[in-house]
Amino acid sequence: MAAPDLLDPKSAAHNSKPRLSFSVSPVLLNTPEDECDTRTTVMRWKTVSAIFFLVVLYLIIGATVFRALEQPHESSQKLAILAEKLDFLAMHSCVNSSELEDLVKQVVSAVRAGVNPSGNSSNHMSLWDISSSFFFAGTVITTIGFGNISPHTEGGRIFCIIYALLGIPLFGFLLAGVGDQLGTIFGKGIAKVEKMIVKWKVSQTKIRVISTLIFILFGCLIFVALPVIIFKHIEGWSTLESIYFVVITLTTIGFGDFVAGEKGGSDSSEFLNYYKPVVWFWILVGLAYFAAVLSMIGDWFRVISKKTKEEVGEFRAHAAEWTANVSAEFKETRRRLSVDIYDKFQRAASIKRKLSSELGINTTLNQELTPGKRALSVNLYEDREACPNSTLSLNPITGTLARNGSFYLNGLSPDYADRQEIAIIENLK
Amino acid sequence: MNSVGRSWLLLTGFILFYIIYLLFGALMFSSIERPVEDKLRQDMEALKQEFLNQSCVNSTSLELFLVKVLTANKYGVSVLKNSSVNSNWDLTSSMFFANTLVTTVGYGQSTPLSDTGKAFSIFYALIGVPFTMLVLTACVQRIMCPLVLAPVRLLQRSGMEPRPATFVHFLLLLLVVVLCFFVVPAAVFSSVELSWSFLDGIYFCFISLCTIGLGDFVPGTQPGQKYRQLYQVTVMVYLFLGLMMMYLLLRTFHKMADLHGLTTFLQLPHCDESDLEDDREPIVEGKREDQAAPCQTEKEASKHLKPGSQSTYNTIHSG
Numbered sequence: 001m002a003a004p005d006l007l008d009p010k011s012a013a014h015n016s017k018p019r020l021s022f023s024v025s026p027v028l029l030n031t032p033e034d035e036c037d038t039r040t041t042v043m044r045w046k047t048v049s050a051i052f053f054l055v056v057l058y059l060i061i062g063a064t065v066f067r068a069l070e071q072p073h074e075s076s077q078k079l080a081i082l083a084e085k086l087d088f089l090a091m092h093s094c095v096n097s098s099e100l101e102d103l104v105k106q107v108v109s110a111v112r113a114g115v116n117p118s119g120n121s122s123n124h125m126s127l128w129d130i131s132s133s134f135f136f137a138g139t140v141i142t143t144i145g146f147g148n149i150s151p152h153t154e155g156g157r158i159f160c161i162i163y164a165l166l167g168i169p170l171f172g173f174l175l176a177g178v179g180d181q182l183g184t185i186f187g188k189g190i191a192k193v194e195k196m197i198v199k200w201k202v203s204q205t206k207i208r209v210i211s212t213l214i215f216i217l218f219g220c221l222i223f224v225a226l227p228v229i230i231f232k233h234i235e236g237w238s239t240l241e242s243i244y245f246v247v248i249t250l251t252t253i254g255f256g257d258f259v260a261g262e263k264g265g266s267d268s269s270e271f272l273n274y275y276k277p278v279v280w281f282w283i284l285v286g287l288a289y290f291a292a293v294l295s296m297i298g299d300w301f302r303v304i305s306k307k308t309k310e311e312v313g314e315f316r317a318h319a320a321e322w323t324a325n326v327s328a329e330f331k332e333t334r335r336r337l338s339v340d341i342y343d344k345f346q347r348a349a350s351i352k353r354k355l356s357s358e359l360g361i362n363t364t365l366n367q368e369l370t371p372g373k374r375a376l377s378v379n380l381y382e383d384r385e386a387c388p389n390s391t392l393s394l395n396p397i398t399g400t401l402a403r404n405g406s407f408y409l410n411g412l413s414p415d416y417a418d419r420q421e422i423a424i425i426e427n428l429k
Numbered sequence: 430m431n432s433v434g435r436s437w438l439l440l441t442g443f444i445l446f447y448i449i450y451l452l453f454g455a456l457m458f459s460s461i462e463r464p465v466e467d468k469l470r471q472d473m474e475a476l477k478q479e480f481l482n483q484s485c486v487n488s489t490s491l492e493l494f495l496v497k498v499l500t501a502n503k504y505g506v507s508v509l510k511n512s513s514v515n516s517n518w519d520l521t522s523s524m525f526f527a528n529t530l531v532t533t534v535g536y537g538q539s540t541p542l543s544d545t546g547k548a549f550s551i552f553y554a555l556i557g558v559p560f561t562m563l564v565l566t567a568c569v570q571r572i573m574c575p576l577v578l579a580p581v582r583l584l585q586r587s588g589m590e591p592r593p594a595t596f597v598h599f600l601l602l603l604l605v606v607v608l609c610f611f612v613v614p615a616a617v618f619s620s621v622e623l624s625w626s627f628l629d630g631i632y633f634c635f636i637s638l639c640t641i642g643l644g645d646f647v648p649g650t651q652p653g654q655k656y657r658q659l660y661q662v663t664v665m666v667y668l669f670l671g672l673m674m675m676y677l678l679l680r681t682f683h684k685m686a687d688l689h690g691l692t693t694f695l696q697l698p699h700c701d702e703s704d705l706e707d708d709r710e711p712i713v714e715g716k717r718e719d720q721a722a723p724c725q726t727e728k729e730a731s732k733h734l735k736p737g738s739q740s741t742y743n744t745i746h747s748g
Contacts, residue, residue, distance in 0.1 A: 107495055145641035147537045152645075157632045164639055244547040251558050253535035256644060294559045 131276045135261065138280045141167030142287060144254030179288040186215060212296070219293065223250070223286040231260060234275070249283060250290040521658040528665045531557035532672060534642035538650055569676045576602070577681055595685045606678055610638065610671045621660070622648060638671040
């Protein structure tokens with residue numbers, strides 16, 4: 001009763017359910033009203049595809065602008081570094097360290113501009129052709145930001161700022177929509193699987209756990225394992241490097257030490273033109289998946305902290321209940337004791353009343369007494385009036401005296417009767 | 430301990446744990462990467478000596494040399510004379526790296542070189558990123574009340590309608606954030622960093638606070654930087670605060686859009702109170718919704734203590 005959430009398995013399972021989408025309400029896996037579901041799905045699908053086309057258009061515009069701004073600058077840098085290299089080769093006599101430092105500085109700054117001075121200039125791919133600019137724009141609005149390509153002109157940088165300001169919220173909306181779609185598709189699949197599992201009479205919590213595991217496994221297969229194999233094959237990275245690239249990209253960290261599609265030389269340029277947009281599309285869907293995974297991990301953190309809080313709360317409630325019980329018991333004992341004493345007091349009072357009522361009856365009998373008795377009784381009566389406090393002590397004696405008539409007038413009172421009356425008096429006291 | 434104090438304690442605990450997590454990551458990275466970096470540096474030195482010994486240079490050896498220099502430079506190792514003192518993986522730099530990892534900024538000017546480092550960064554990121562999000566959300570919810578709700582109420586009390594009030598407040602907040610987190614830091618950066626202009630400073634601030642993190646500008650990596658440790662720590666604090674402000678702006682904008690009906694128009698998830706309460710529950714206590722739960726149990730317990738309310742011991746137990 002203190003912590004109903006923990007006792008109720010359904011609500012406990014609700015806390016640990018994976019958050020499959022960005023929407024406010026978690027995806028209900030057993031929705032009874034299917035027609036409402038399809039209706040909202042249809043509207044969302046239209047919105048999502050509209051936003052998707054808008055984003056693609058935005059990216060193409062960004063790519064064109066970047067190319068127009070950056071490519072002239074890049075070609076001039078390329079020419080400069082080539083001239084440097086030729087000069088160096090011309091004077092191939094002893095080189096002193098300062099000239100070497102100069103060369104290295106030039107090389108480093110060229111690399112930072114994205115130009116690789118090694119190799120010939122013929123098979124050099126421009127870093128700012130359409131597909132690469134598209135890729136760069138994609139990395140900016142997804143906030144991954146690899147950094148292997150970055151704008152170097154002032155105009156490029158200012159445009160980058162404005163571009164990101166508008167593009168990041170736009171991409172956020174798109175991601176929310178894609179995440180919802182993903183969640184719905186997955187939810188439908190899980191509902192089918194759940195219908196099968198329910199036949200096995202497994203508890204609700206177990207179903208949730210199984211669905212989470214399936215979600216993780218399936219998603220990892222599609223969005224992580226498959227791309228890892230593809231990257232390993234195409235880029236020539238090791239398995240670890242491919243996994244590293246996938247994780248760093250999909251969490252939007254984006255260091256840029258490994259970038260897909262960076263190696264320009266080996267394959268034909270047409271293939272590369274298709275390869276980069278496919279990679280970007282994979283990034284989009286994979287980002288939605290990773291956002292779901294990360295929010296699930298965040299939910300686990302929340303559940304752990306909530307459970308801890310509940311356990312602490314339950315413990316506190318138990319402690320409070322224990323103290324309450326103890327004090328209630330104490331009060332009850334006190335009450336019973338006081339009731340006992342009160343009872344005894346009542347009994348004593350009733351005995352007193354009884355005895356006093358008996359004495360009241362006997363005073364009417366005094367009129368049949370002999371003159372001697374009457375005198376005694378009158379005397380005693382006078383005595384009684386004089387000392388009213390001691391009526392209790394005198395009455396039984398006079399009572400018995402009166403009752404037994406002249407037998408007691410002589411003062412010869414049998415001990416028995418006296419002792420009995422005295423005993424009653426003692427008890428009452 | 431009242432519930433408000435408890436929520437502050439919890440938040441402080443969160444922030445403390447966040448700092449400890451960063452320190453832990455920094456130590457791990459430092460211990461993993463530093464030996465590899467030293468070895469690479471030694472290799473570069475040897476290469477340079479070899480080159481200098483050669484009297485005649487041909488193009489193949491030059492190409493080899495250049496390729497090696499470029500590969501080293503990609504990982505942040507420079508072969509220049511006066512930059513051999515500062516390591517990229519001492520404690521503050523590793524912490525800086527860990528910070529860029531968990532805030533998903535990811536500059537990339539120094540990246541893990543060894544395989545172990547790469548594997549470790551994978552796990553570190555998978556746990557650290559949601560945790561950072563949690564901490565940031567908690568902080569934002571905390572400062573939401575004094576920075577957003579109170580001024581809006583103030584504006585409303587001074588006679589404005591709710592919709593224009595939220596709009597005006599959002600503009601004011603935007604102005605303050607741009608001033609404090611873009612203009613002023615850009616001025617500071619352009620004066621401290623020798624090769625940066627003011628525009629470069631603003632560009633850097635924007636790219637970092639949107640967590641894009643291209644990495645073409647990274648503060649504190651110039652050779653011969655004075656007070657490098659302190660500088661990098663300050664930049665980390667600035668990044669965290671700036672991120673928090675961006676989240677706050679985003680949330681305020683979402684609420685404003687909600688109020689103006691934009692979210693229903695675009696069929697986006699609402700920023701409604703139920704979600705807020707649900708988010709707030711384990712993180713930020715002391716709000717009314719959450720006080721109900723512990724208050725409930727306390728009320729039940731205190732009912733037992735009222736004298737004379739129960740007639741017999743049995744009813745106390747069953748109540």
